[in-house]
Amino acid sequence: MPKNKTIRVRIxxxxxxxxxxxxxxxxLFNWLYAxxxxxxxxLRIEDTDLERSDPKYEKDIIENLKWLGIDWDEGIEQKxxxxxxxxDTYTTYIKMLLKKxxxxxxxxxxxxxxxxxxxxxKKKLAPRxxxxxxxxxxxxxxxKGIIRFRPPEKKIQFKDLIRGDIEFDTxxxxxxxxxxxxxxxxxxxxxAIDDFEMNISHVIRGExxxxxxxxxxxxxxxxxxxxxxxxxxxxxxxxxxxxxxKRHGTLSISWYQDQGYLPEAMINFxxxxxxxxxxxxxxxxxxxxxxxxxxxxxxxxxxxxxLDKLDWINGNYxxxxxxxxxxxxxxxxxxxENLDKEYVKKVVALEQERMKKLSxxxxxxxxxxxxxxxxxxxxxxxxxxxxxxxxxxxxxxxxVLSGIDEKDFTKENLQKILMAEAEKLGDKGRLFxxxxxxxxxxxxxxxxIDIAVVLGRKRVLKRIKEARNRK
RNA sequence: GGCGCCAUCGUCUAGCCUGGUCCAGGACACAAGCUUUUCAAGCUUGGUACAGGGGUUCAAAUCCCCUUGGCGCCA
Numbered sequence: 001m002p003k004n005k006t007i008r009v010r011i012x013x014x015x016x017x018x019x020x021x022x023x024x025x026x027x028l029f030n031w032l033y034a035x036x037x038x039x040x041x042x043l044r045i046e047d048t049d050l051e052r053s054d055p056k057y058e059k060d061i062i063e064n065l066k067w068l069g070i071d072w073d074e075g076i077e078q079k080x081x082x083x084x085x086x087x088d089t090y091t092t093y094i095k096m097l098l099k100k101x102x103x104x105x106x107x108x109x110x111x112x113x114x115x116x117x118x119x120x121x122k123k124k125l126a127p128r129x130x131x132x133x134x135x136x137x138x139x140x141x142x143x144k145g146i147i148r149f150r151p152p153e154k155k156i157q158f159k160d161l162i163r164g165d166i167e168f169d170t171x172x173x174x175x176x177x178x179x180x181x182x183x184x185x186x187x188x189x190x191x192a193i194d195d196f197e198m199n200i201s202h203v204i205r206g207e208x209x210x211x212x213x214x215x216x217x218x219x220x221x222x223x224x225x226x227x228x229x230x231x232x233x234x235x236x237x238x239x240x241x242x243x244x245x246k247r248h249g250t251l252s253i254s255w256y257q258d259q260g261y262l263p264e265a266m267i268n269f270x271x272x273x274x275x276x277x278x279x280x281x282x283x284x285x286x287x288x289x290x291x292x293x294x295x296x297x298x299x300x301x302x303x304x305x306x307l308d309k310l311d312w313i314n315g316n317y318x319x320x321x322x323x324x325x326x327x328x329x330x331x332x333x334x335x336x337e338n339l340d341k342e343y344v345k346k347v348v349a350l351e352q353e354r355m356k357k358l359s360x361x362x363x364x365x366x367x368x369x370x371x372x373x374x375x376x377x378x379x380x381x382x383x384x385x386x387x388x389x390x391x392x393x394x395x396x397x398x399x400v401l402s403g404i405d406e407k408d409f410t411k412e413n414l415q416k417i418l419m420a421e422a423e424k425l426g427d428k429g430r431l432f433x434x435x436x437x438x439x440x441x442x443x444x445x446x447x448x449i450d451i452a453v454v455l456g457r458k459r460v461l462k463r464i465k466e467a468r469n470r471k
Numbered sequence: 472g473g474c475g476c477c478a479u480c481g482u483c484u485a486g487c488c489u490g491g492u493c494c495a496g497g498a499c500a501c502a503a504g505c506u507u508u509u510c511a512a513g514c515u516u517g518g519u520a521c522a523g524g525g526g527u528u529c530a531a532a533u534c535c536c537c538u539u540g541g542c543g544c545c546a
Binding site: 110113114117120121122123124125126127128129160163166167168169172173174176177206207208209210211212214232234235237241242243272273274276278279280282299300301302303304305306308309310311312313315319351353354355382422427428429430431432433435436437440442443444445446447448 | 474496544
């Protein structure tokens with residue numbers, strides 16, 4: 001770790017879509033790195049693409065980053081962290097390059113460029129534009145020009161903190177486009193300028209940027225900027241092993257939030273996508289992650305993210321969560337807003353170990369919140385139980401339970417009394433199964449006694465009666 | 472097409488740098504069993520992987536080369 005150097009990392013999402021899981025993972029790794037080394041994490045917004053950028057997406061990005069608990073030390077709260085607010089800076093550099101004849105206008109049309117490319121394709125050459133307008137601009141250009149930069153021919157080497165040495169031949173790049181006009185830089189130029197101006201020490205980003213790195217280095221060298229350290233993270237892949245993109249559907253962080261995944265589970269899961277501590281632990285608190293994280297232990301190969309594992313991690317977090325907190329977080333997932341929190345808490349306690357996501361509480365525990373149960377009467381039957389026996393059992397349940405006072409309707413009491421009855425029947429399911437179904441209307445539920453206690457004497461008796469009437 | 476990156480169970484991965492302890496370990500998922508009034512949880516058990524081919528070496532998942540494949544970048 002460079003001791004004398006202040007560590008400053010950044011992410012620069014573009015607000016052309018909601019916060020994407022890949023971007024969030026990159027943000028996480030940057031954040032972990034900064035937090036671990038006492039550095040700063042900078043949030044910059046890459047909104048030069050005015051047509052596709054939308055403030056609503058910027059909002060989504062900010063909110064979801066906050067939801068995940070990834071906080072930044074510098075960012076858009078201050079001026080100058082949106083590219084759109086930095087036009088003057090870019091203009092200065094672009095004009096300077098133009099003036100020094102390091103950059104020039106190219107007036108070739110899209111068609112001409114395409115044609116050049118096709119020919120190179122045929123000849124199996126590297127696709128690159130070699131512009132002759134550098135020295136001889138046309139008298140009256142047909143189209144508006146684009147600003148290009150001709151790199152010196154050399155080999156660019158850089159050390160990737162994850163992959164080791166990487167080398168590129170700049171001759172293969174051609175005359176690279178760096179700006180649309182004097183005030184609109186293209187990606188590679190903007191990044192080089194911003195990273196310099198913001199004093200970024202470590203650029204930690206997705207693997208898809210490896211090929212952009214030499215271009216940025218070239219620009220840095222031209223402009224006399226120091227070179228930051230680079231680390232390229234493996235990509236998060238879709239089921240088909242291709243790069244995750246909008247078309248892969250469920251990848252915005254807000255989707256996970258809506259599904260009832262916990263931010264701590266998301267953090268844990270994303271950290272494990274491309275990183276591991278080297279031993280067999282899988283569950284980490286935020287602080288553990290910060291302590292343990294290191295770029296040396298980041299994988300090189302891309303990772304397909306699979307929901308099953310996330311579900312498992314999320315289930316773990318739910319099970320280990322404080323009941324009070326869990327209840328709090330479940331509330332938004334219950335349709336009814338005027339629920340008694342104490343009551344919900346009791347329900348959540350029963351469903352806690354069954355939930356994989358918060359959103360499941362509604363479906364799992366719906367019978368606690370309605371008086372109308374819908375189930376097939378056949379469901380009441382335990383194994384090959386006859387009709388007569390079933391009515392007998394339901395009658396017995398009604399008799400026994402109605403004989404218990406409201407104040408004695410406790411778990412201990414019910415347990416004692418119902419167990420005794422059940423044991424008389426030999427197979428306890430003969431008593432408990434019909435009771436479960438009568439109370440929950442489901443074949444899978446928490447212990448019927450627990451349900452009974454939460455429901456209370458009155459509702460329990462009502463439900464048993466209803467069950468009896470179904471016959 | 473050029474260039475670049477990558478390659479261990481279905482998936483996430485340990486091991487690779489510093490060859491032997493690896494006929495490859497863990498986790499998820501799956502299957503079976505235990506527990507049991509259902510489900511879940513928990514516990515136990517099981518199956519499945521070093522892409523292929525050449526080297527180097529007494530010895531290679533580990534080092535080198537090639538091939539193949541995947542992915543990415545390039546308008």
